[in-house]
Amino acid sequence: MSFEVIQRDKNTRARLGRLKTFHGEVNTPVFMPVGTQGAVKTLSPEEVEEVGAEIILSNTYHLFLRPGQEIIKKGGGLHRFIGWDKPILTDSGGYQVFSLARLRKIEEDGIYFNSHIDGSQYFFTPELVMEVQKALGSDIIMPLDICLGYGASYWETKEALEITLRWLKRSIDYKKNNNMETQLLFGIIQGGFYRELRKEAVERMLDMELPGFALGGISVGEPKDKMYEITDYTVSLLPEEKPRYLMGVGAPEDLVMGVSMGIDMFDCVLPTRLARHGVFYTKTGRRNIKNAQYKEDFSPLEEDCDCYTCRRFTKAYIRHLFLQHETFSYRLLTIHNLRFLFRLMEDVRRSIREGRLEEFKKEFLTQYLANDR
């Protein structure tokens, strides 16, 4: 298990890499589709592979609540339970506790929270979150962290960072003492939108021998320019030889921007969630299949797309199914949106290889953002 930078772009911080995990290799920069409940919504594992996924993300918080890590462990671990034998990354639940759970209370030892499903109370400690991820057997695991929203004060952010760093140390200790050699524990950099705190976070994590760094607390309600600024700054502090993962970010324009800033890994529920609302990606921006203009449009969602949906079906048919609430239409749109992102990442990697990422970025963003509706 290791990370190797294969090629660097000369004009940006972008790089091509290869991340080796216990369940296989991943070519970076990579986008990871999200399988919240242990399945990328509406898709079979074969379909997830066919659109181009090399690694998926699943949520510790959700799997802990339902069906519970014990059942998954008895079922042979997460890979076997869900029928996916390529790499899996699980997050720590810190973000879900922040965004979904109710009545949370942070203490030195961990976080009390009430389940968003039935309100029952749980207590997440760094050790419990590691124990759950050990039971799941995911390839890349995350330590419990405190995630704050945009606008949190300096002192609140600093205190959360201090606890997050102490929890990281406890997570590292737990991993060492519990035979978790096949799992890669990344560090999560917090510090909100304060450069000073991001810098402190990175500096204090540098000697922890972490195999990778995740940028947390980003995409939490801030304007895009703030997001780009703090991402760019944080990456500039990171060592070249370790993978960098920008958590929860995955809009097409953000993938291209993030890669040029030196990000290697992304995940986001957006492409799959948008699909279930009728939204599909095209090179000239997002569209909605509900639009009346597609009523008699017998062309595919995108002319040159090679996905199953575009090879087989027309906008008029998908629109009809969508308006009748047929779940097959959610699948068709999900397949297209994911394939769009994976083709984008293939283009991005090819551009880095050919030394023309800057041109590609300019071209893509001009086309994609100009006509976004």
Place this chain on the structure above:
Amino acid sequence: MSFEVIQRDKNTRARLGRLKTFHGEVNTPVFMPVGTQGAVKTLSPEEVEEVGAEIILSNTYHLFLRPGQEIIKKGGGLHRFIGWDKPILTDSGGYQVFSLARLRKIEEDGIYFNSHIDGSQYFFTPELVMEVQKALGSDIIMPLDICLGYGASYWETKEALEITLRWLKRSIDYKKNNNMETQLLFGIIQGGFYRELRKEAVERMLDMELPGFALGGISVGEPKDKMYEITDYTVSLLPEEKPRYLMGVGAPEDLVMGVSMGIDMFDCVLPTRLARHGVFYTKTGRRNIKNAQYKEDFSPLEEDCDCYTCRRFTKAYIRHLFLQHETFSYRLLTIHNLRFLFRLMEDVRRSIREGRLEEFKKEFLTQYLANDR
């Protein structure tokens, strides 16, 4: 286009047949999955084919309302619009007007009804229903008929039958005058649960040169013994050389019973609808995936099933997805239920070929009905 009886069972009225349509051949006895809106709910056309379907049914009533036959015609006809190039049967809408539509009013010329979607009023005539099915281009088409519920009086049933027979003649005339040679128009036998009326219906349809007979007005709320009795009686009146289609019937036990009475074709929404409620078929009866006994059951839905679902996933995983409302679980259960029925029909056809349908029927019904919960 023709129907050929290949082999007759010596102990029952069951027979093996081959029905040739414009879009290919169908081996009978056959079960037809229902694609109400032009898609078998939750499945792709490839999945429908993989479970063993040779022909599907789609609903004229629903396609007329949404997206409308004009759009489907512009899209190249129903086969092309939905991406299915094997045979399609469309019903006439008579049953939907009876079961779904509101404020219907039957006149000599046709039926006024209000859409179940938005209440807007429409008027179905035999000619309009034929025109819609011409636009759809389905291989087997049905004439507009009047479908009554169980308990309708003799005189009401007789009057409805008279109108249905006049509408059938008008449908035949429309077909003759409108270049619909590639489409097979079946006659629908009505007459409720009155033997005398069923007999009259058949006798008056015998000289109409129909390529097949559908048994309508069955499975409309009557007890099972009444259903079996009137089906058995009606089939006994029919000519040997024409296919017989029992409309809207498709429970496993009814398929086996129907075949032994001489039925060649069945359709039913039950296997797909039950799947979306968590119900799955096994040789020993129906089960529900929500049952707590499956919480840690890491075996497939049915041990010897060859379907995609059973080859790949465990009950524990499907149960987890189902409880979390993941649509992928509806697909997995639908695949299994349809495959169960198609394997049952394969077994039924093999039994007829080997002259042991009676034994198979006894064995299957004993196992299937004894433990049904």
